Amino acid sequence: MSQYADIPSNRIEPHSRVCASTVAYLVHQTFEGNAADNALSAYLKANHQLGARDRRIISETLFSVLRWFGWLHHLAPTNVNYSLLPNAPNRGLPPPEDWFACLAASWLLEGRPDLPPSASWWLHKSGIRLQDIPALPPNSTIQERRHCLRPFFKNGKMPELSLEQLLRPWCKEEVECPCDWLTLVEWQQKRPPVWLRAQINDIDRLVGEFSREGVKLTRHPLMKHALKADFAGVNLRQMPAFTEGRFEIQDAASQAVALICDPKPGENWWDCCAGAGGKTLHLATLMNGKGKIQATDNRVYKLDDLKKRAARCGRSNIICKEWLGIEVPRLRDHFAGVLVDAPCTCSGTWRRNPGARWTTDRDDIEKLAALQLQLLTNASSAVTHGGTLVYATCSMFTRENKGVVEAFLADHPEFTLEPFTSPLTGQETPGYCQFWPWDSDCDAMFTAKFHRS
Numbered sequence: 183m184s185q186y187a188d189i190p191s192n193r194i195e196p197h198s199r200v201c202a203s204t205v206a207y208l209v210h211q212t213f214e215g216n217a218a219d220n221a222l223s224a225y226l227k228a229n230h231q232l233g234a235r236d237r238r239i240i241s242e243t244l245f246s247v248l249r250w251f252g253w254l255h256h257l258a259p260t261n262v263n264y265s266l267l268p269n270a271p272n273r274g275l276p277p278p279e280d281w282f283a284c285l286a287a288s289w290l291l292e293g294r295p296d297l298p299p300s301a302s303w304w305l306h307k308s309g310i311r312l313q314d315i316p317a318l319p320p321n322s323t324i325q326e327r328r329h330c331l332r333p334f335f336k337n338g339k340m341p342e343l344s345l346e347q348l349l350r351p352w353c354k355e356e357v358e359c360p361c362d363w364l365t366l367v368e369w370q371q372k373r374p375p376v377w378l379r380a381q382i383n384d385i386d387r388l389v390g391e392f393s394r395e396g397v398k399l400t401r402h403p404l405m406k407h408a409l410k411a412d413f414a415g416v417n418l419r420q421m422p423a424f425t426e427g428r429f430e431i432q433d434a435a436s437q438a439v440a441l442i443c444d445p446k447p448g449e450n451w452w453d454c455c456a457g458a459g460g461k462t463l464h465l466a467t468l469m470n471g472k473g474k475i476q477a478t479d480n481r482v483y484k485l486d487d488l489k490k491r492a493a494r495c496g497r498s499n500i501i502c503k504e505w506l507g508i509e510v511p512r513l514r515d516h517f518a519g520v521l522v523d524a525p526c527t528c529s530g531t532w533r534r535n536p537g538a539r540w541t542t543d544r545d546d547i548e549k550l551a552a553l554q555l556q557l558l559t560n561a562s563s564a565v566t567h568g569g570t571l572v573y574a575t576c577s578m579f580t581r582e583n584k585g586v587v588e589a590f591l592a593d594h595p596e597f598t599l600e601p602f603t604s605p606l607t608g609q610e611t612p613g614y615c616q617f618w619p620w621d622s623d624c625d626a627m628f629t630a631k632f633h634r635s
Contacts, residue, residue, distance in 0.1 A: 194299045194300065194303050195303065197235070197236065197239075197299075197300060198299070198300040198303040198304060199278060200232075200236060201236055201239045201240050201243065201300050202278040202279075202281055202282060202285055202300075202304065203278040204225065204229075204232075204236075204240050205240055205243045205244050205247065205281065205285060206276070206278050206280075206281045207225070208221050208222055208225060208240070208244050209244065209247055209248065209258075209281075209537075212248060212537040212540075212541065213537075213540065213541065215541060217535065217537065217538065218244060218245065218248055218535060218536070218537035218538075219534075219535055222240070222241060222244060226240075239298060239300050243285055243288060243289070243300075243301075245536060245537075246288035246289060246291070246292050247284060247285065247288045248536040248537040248539075248540070249288075249370075249371060249373075249533075249536040250287075250288055250291045250348070250371070251536075251540055252347040252348040252349070253291070253328065253331065253343045253347060253348065254284050254287055254288060254291075256335075256341055257283045257284040257287055257331075257334055258281070258284045259276035259280040259281065260276075279307070282304040282305075282307045282308045283304070283305075283308040283310070283334055285301065285304045286301050286302075286304035286305040286308060286310070287330070287331055287334055289301040290315060290327070290330040290331070291327050291328070291330065291331070292373070293318060293321075293322050293327050297312075308334070310333050310334060311333075314333040315330055315333060316329045316330055316332070318330065324345060324368055324371055325345075328340075328343045331343070345364050345367045345368065346363075346364075346367065348367055348370065348371060349367055349370060349539060350539060350540070350542075350544075352544045353529075353539075356544070356547060356579040356580060356581065357578050357579060357580065358580050358584075358616075360618070361620075365620075366578075366618070366619075369533070369618075369619040369620060370532055370533055370536075370539070370619075372533065372619070372623075373533070374433075374533040374534045374623075374624075374625070375410050375411070375412070375623055376410070376411045376413070376418070376431065377408060377409070377410055377411070377431070377432060377433050377434045377437070377624065378399070378408070378409045378410075378411055378418075378429045378430065378431055378432070379407050379408060379409075379429060379430045379431075379432045379437050379464060380406075380407040380408075380409060380428070380429050381407075381427060381428055381429055381430060381463075381467055381495055382428050382429075385401070385406065385407070385409070388409070388423060388428060388429060389401075389409070391421070391422075391423050392411070392413075392421075392423075395413075395416055395421065396413065396416065397411055397412070397413035397416050397418075398411070398412040398413070399411055399412075400412065402434060402622060404605060404606065404607075404608055405434065405437060405438070405441065405605055405606070407437070408434050408437050408622075409429075410434075410623070418431060419431075425494065426494075427494045427495035427496055430460065430463060430464075430491075430495070432460045432464070433531075433624050433625045434606065434622045434623075434624040434625075435530070435576075435606065435617045435621075435622070435624040435625045435626070435627040436460055436461060436576075436625065436627065437464060437605075438604070438605040438606050438617065438627070438629070439461055439464075439521070439523065439572070439574045439627065439629050440461050440464035440465050440468060440521075441468070441605040442572060442602055442605065442615075442629050442631055443465060443468075443519055443521055443570065443572050443631075444468075444570075444602075445465050445468050445469050445473070445518075445519055446469065446473075446518075447469045447470045447472035447473060448469070448472045448473045449469065449473045449518040449519060450473055450474050450476075450516070450517050450518050450519075451465055451469075451473070451474070451475045451476070451517055451518060451519045451520070451521070452475070452476045452478070452513070452516075452517045452519070452520045452521070452561070452564055453465060453475060453476070453477045453478070453521045453523070454478050454505055454520060454521065454522055454557070454561045454564075455478070455479060455505075455522060455523045455524055455525065455557065456477035456478060456479050456484070456485065456488060456502075456523070457479055457481070457484050457488075457523070458484050458487045458488055458491070459477055459484075459485075459487065459488030459491055459492065459500075461521065461523055461574075462475055462477045462488060462492075462500060463488075463491060463492065463495055463497060463500075465521070466492070466495075466497040466499055466500055467495075467497070469499070471496075471497060471498065471499055472499065473499060474499050474500075474501060475499060475500045475501070476501050476503060476517075477500055477501065477502050477503075478502070478503050478504060478505030479504070479505065480504065480505060480506050480507060482504055485502040485503075485504070488500070488502055489502055507553075507556065507557050507560060508560055509559075509560040509563055510564070513563075513564040514563045514564060515563075515564070515565070515566045515567065516564050516566065517564050517565060517566060517569060518566060518569045518570065519565070519569055519570040519571070519572070520561050520562070520564050520565050520569070520570070520571050520572070521572045521574065522554075522557055522558050522561050522571070522572065522573050522574070523574045523575070524553070524554040524557050524558065524573065524574070524575055524586075525550065525553060525554070525557075526550055526554065526575040526576060526577040526579075526582050527542050527546055527547060527550060527577050527579060527582065528542075528576050528577065529542065529576075529577045529578050529579055529626070530575070530576040530577050530578045530617075530625045530626030530627050530628075531576050531625050531626075533619065533625070534625070547579050547581050547582060548581070550582055551581045551582050551585055551586055554573075554575065554582060554586045555586050555589050555590060558571075558573050558586065558590050559590065559593070559594070562590075562594060562597065562632075562634075565634045566634070567634055567635065568633075568634065568635075569633075569634050570600070570631065570632070570633060570634075571597060571631075571632040571633075571634060572629065572630070572631050572632070573586065573587065573590075573629070573630045573632070574627065574628065574629045574630075575627065575628050576625055576626070576627050577626070577627075577628060578616065578618075578626040578628075582628070583614075583616060583628035583630075584614065584628075587599075587614055587630045591632075596634055596635050597632040597633065597634050597635075598613075598632065598633055598635065599612060599613025599614060599630065599631065599632060599633075600613050600631045600632060600633040601613050602615075602631050604617075604621075606621045606622045606624070607621050607622075613630060613631055613632070614628070614629065614630035614631070615628070615629055615630075616628050617629070
């Protein structure tokens with residue numbers, strides 16, 4: 183760990199106070215119902231005076247606090263504790279000083295070999311000495327890391343901290359986990375990697391470009407164009423390879439969805455809940471720019487993002503339109519393939535958006551499952567006879583996944599599940615597959631593929 187004595191006090195104090203104040207505000211925003219990544223992005227855009235170091239510390243601290251809040255709420259200001267309860271009263275924002283211990287502890291729980299100067303300063307101001315923090319072995323386990331919190335509690339009387347507390351108690355009842363539940367919890371605590379999708383076939387050239395920028399790319403063993411980036415401090419969106427449309431930032435599980443769709447050049451496809459269009463662009467790439475893809479969403483501003491991305495990537499066969507989720511009679515039997523990447527709890531992305539694990543309610547699952555079935559039903563009539571229908575969510579909750587598939591099949595005998603090989607693992611499936619983080623160090627996602635007779 184870095185030694186506090188080595189930090190120039192005239193620089194570290196204002197930097198640390200600004201970062202602490204900002205993180206405290208953003209945590210509060212998250213528990214008020216604003217997605218952490220959106221709140222962070224909006225705040226940084228509105229505060230141009232923040233330097234690169236400030237932004238990096240704010241971002242990493244915010245997501246660390248949210249990732250470990252199941253334990254850290256013991257160190258957080260009292261009014262944030264109440265945010266874990268339904269209909270919590272707004273008691274106002276506590277002063278940043280009340281957050282110092284919680285912020286410093288979040289870095290210790292990440293298991294990194296060194297603390298940044300700001301985290302060391304927060305630790306110092308909390309009255310905790312670095313030499314009192316138990317040393318962690320390399321690649322320490324979560325169980326070992328929690329011992330770092332002991333000095334934060336008076337007389338070392340640390341509350342019982344179990345792995346189960348890192349997710350909401352009801353989550354276990356909503357997931358059909360193929361392994362021990364604690365294995366899934368441990369994966370939720372791992373910082374997610376950045377996955378790229380190459381939009382060129384010359385992968386060696388792309389790997390070389392990244393290497394010259396100090397970024398190591400690791401190829402996925404089964405998906406040729408999926409590359410995991412190992413880097414620090416490089417803005418990928420400013421690299422020429424990105425601005426020239428030679429790669430997109432897209433999780434490996436998300437890339438697998440378009441591969442399962444398996445569109446053919448010249449076909450007519452509909453991505454009906456396209457959002458910002460990551461899967462739309464992938465479909466267009468798999469079609470070699472031939473044929474047409476209709477990309478729709480009820481959030482028109484998302485489609486504006488897709489138009490910009492498509493222009494950067496040179497994909498001119500994408501047509502963007504608004505869709506409000508209703509059946510469109512003129513589109514019946516119109517598409518060779520339809521992808522319904524439905525709105526969901528996004529529980530499969532809680533590694534990247536850990537704040538959502540504390541703000542998602544169990545009641546949300548039932549409401550979303552009803553919406554998902556409605557969207558799947560209304561879009562299915564657009565599939566031509568002999569065509570393909572694909573349903574996907576970035577959720578790990580069974581009611582949003584297999585539950586929706588079973589309900590849809592019960593009412594639509596003209597559709598049957600179409601077995602496919604999982605692009606992530608190479609395993610055969612019965613026509614649906616739940617991707618887990620350990621499959622490829624990726625998000626948890628669900629995909630089902632139907633054939634219309």
